[in-house]
Amino acid sequence: MVNVLIADDHRIICAGVRVILESDPRIKVVGEAYSGQEAVRLAADYCPDAIILNVHMPGFDGIRACREIIKIRPAANILMISSLDRQCDVFASLEAGAKGYVLKNLDSADLIKAVHVLASGESFFDPVIASKIAGRFSGKSVDRQTKEAALDDLSCRETEVLRSMERGCSNIAIAKELYISTSTVKTHVSNILRKLAVDDRTQAAIKAYKDGLV
DSSP: OEEEEEEOSOHHHHHHHHHHHTTSTTEEEEEEESSHHHHHHHHHHHOOSEEEEESOOSSSOHHHHHHHHHHHOTTOOEEEEESOOOHHHHHHHHHHTOSEEEETTOOHHHHHHHHHHHHTTOOEEOHHHHHHHHHHHHTOOSOOOHHHHHHHHSOHHHHHHHHHHHTTOOHHHHHHHHTOOHHHHHHHHHHHHHHHTOSSHHHHHHHHHHTTOO
16 A cells, blocks of 8 residues: 655645545555645655645745655655746756656646656656656757746745745845745845846736736
């Protein structure tokens, strides 16, 4: 029996993934987490064979949760799942210790296969993600569109800050949300403005919205 922990801030997504996985009698979902913090706690409590983490969760996101889980359980088999195929998220996940990365439009059969593969200690990647990884290491850009290039130039943390800026959050609010100091937020904001070639936060937020960067 493969024991699985699911973590997604949308309860309906957790419920849907549970139904898919438990359609296979060899899989049992031992827990559902609705935040990154809860995912870390349940991963320590249940020691599941595989953990499915949503990359984008408010505040304590999946990548941070992955990093914290690996600190507690270095051999944890973590599968990141996202609706986006951005290179910055993919490689930040791999650096955090994830062994797999799939998109939310993955077929049910492939999701079940991914869980079994990870539980065996191997890696599993969505074909789209695999091509991005191959493109990165071959030195070729998979997506040459300007917005992809701009996004890939941002660090994972800068992307989180930009996401909060797009929602109109102040530096203080961002600092509290991401558990960092306001001075660190200011540094990230300056880097974001420079990398996006804009003059102020408003322009950055508009660019992020129009170009679909977050």
